[in-house]
Amino acid sequence: MSSRRRFYARPLIATAASLVVLTGIASAAPAATPATPPAATLDDTYYQNALGKTGTALKSSLHTIISDQTKLSYSQVWDALKATDQDPANSSNVILLYTGRSQSKSGNGGDVGDWNREHVWAKSHGDFGTATGPGTDIHHLRPEDVQVNSIRGNKDFDNGGSAVSGAPGNYTDGDSFEPRDAVKGDVARMILYMAVRYEGDDAFADLEPNDRVSNGSAPNIGRLSVLKQWSQEDPPDSFEKNRNQVIFDRFQHNRNPFIDHPEWVEAIW
Numbered sequence: 001m002s003s004r005r006r007f008y009a010r011p012l013i014a015t016a017a018s019l020v021v022l023t024g025i026a027s028a029a030p031a032a033t034p035a036t037p038p039a040a041t042l043d044d045t046y047y048q049n050a051l052g053k054t055g056t057a058l059k060s061s062l063h064t065i066i067s068d069q070t071k072l073s074y075s076q077v078w079d080a081l082k083a084t085d086q087d088p089a090n091s092s093n094v095i096l097l098y099t100g101r102s103q104s105k106s107g108n109g110g111d112v113g114d115w116n117r118e119h120v121w122a123k124s125h126g127d128f129g130t131a132t133g134p135g136t137d138i139h140h141l142r143p144e145d146v147q148v149n150s151i152r153g154n155k156d157f158d159n160g161g162s163a164v165s166g167a168p169g170n171y172t173d174g175d176s177f178e179p180r181d182a183v184k185g186d187v188a189r190m191i192l193y194m195a196v197r198y199e200g201d202d203a204f205a206d207l208e209p210n211d212r213v214s215n216g217s218a219p220n221i222g223r224l225s226v227l228k229q230w231s232q233e234d235p236p237d238s239f240e241k242n243r244n245q246v247i248f249d250r251f252q253h254n255r256n257p258f259i260d261h262p263e264w265v266e267a268i269w
């Protein structure tokens, strides 16, 4: 028994010794390490046709790139938002856009205290409703408290107003809504994504930002100058970037270019 153990032990010791020697050789001669090909970046692949462009040429190129997507039904949006907006600190919850509240994924619905599906590009601006299309595009759909969603309504975005009850840091007046600082840039980049994605070449209106409030049912959302400022002040963070990646990997297979390249806001507008 003891001789067998020695028999099997010897090769193990020899192997360990060889590894030490090999490690020494590998570190002395880097060429011996198998070469890892550099990972292709999004610029090499997804955005390659947009690079180097600006203005309307960039917008047109991005429109073509991001229009290649899977489209969800409005009922599929519920489950998608449970993944895209999951609380990084609690996988049972989602984070609500304006309130910032972490709330149970299962607390969705239409009653007071529930969360529902906020259209950041208000669906009456261009009257696209909840048919599969802009109304179900989760790049601009976010979980929000039912009552706060109702207070935002279809208002354009601008600075100013009175504090919104139940949503610290948000303000509103008769014609506009100002989200809390942490999501100001997110809101801007969602609006600008919609402007590039929807150009009137499908069954829906050409959505475009302008510098007004009170756009009503026109396919416009303001105010562009304020949204540009918000995008600068609140650059993409890990939550927003992760959300873009989850949409790309698991749901729509398209991206929000302004999260990947915030400088393209100024390059187009």
Ligand SMILES: [Ca+2]
Residues within 6 Å of the ligand: 158, 159, 160, 161, 173, 174, 175, 176, 177, 213
């Ligand atoms: Ca206002």
Ligand SMILES: [Ca+2]
Residues within 6 Å of the ligand: 181, 182, 183, 184, 185, 186, 234, 235, 236, 237, 240
């Ligand atoms: Ca943010």
Ligand SMILES: [Ca+2]
Residues within 6 Å of the ligand: 194, 195, 196, 197, 198, 199, 200, 206, 207, 208
């Ligand atoms: Ca457009």
